Amino acid sequence: MADATTDYHRGAMDISEQTSTYNLVMGITKWGSLATAALVLWLTVWFCTDAGFLGAVISAVVLIAAGVFLLRDKKGGAH
Template sequence: MADYHRGEMDIQEQASTFHAFNLMAKWGSLALSAVLTSLVLWFCTSAGFLGGLIAGVIVAVAGVFLLKEKPQAH
């Protein structure tokens, strides 16, 4: 069995999995918040379907604008 040497292990797969999980959590949270906003306004207020839909679209568009990844400068 090989001896362990700190810092010599390839962690590319773990880093890719961590990045993918963060992306899914981020975009899934945005989708959930847009859907919940629409449904709450549709069923729990007098805004109705159209008011809920407009608010949900606004939340989704603002979220996409704020959450998209910025290009990294090297």
């Protein structure tokens, strides 16, 4: 059993597809969370406060702008 040979060589496998899938899932999670948060904020401000529709839209747009600024991919950053 100790002499069994395999075709597996550690670190030799191409992982570009796994990396692409991971980046896609993380992107969907990140932007989907921002969209969900903006929707919840918009509905909450519109229906549960006296700010009305316009106040809700302004709040949601501010949240989306801040989220896009903070969640965008940074240039030169590995993480």
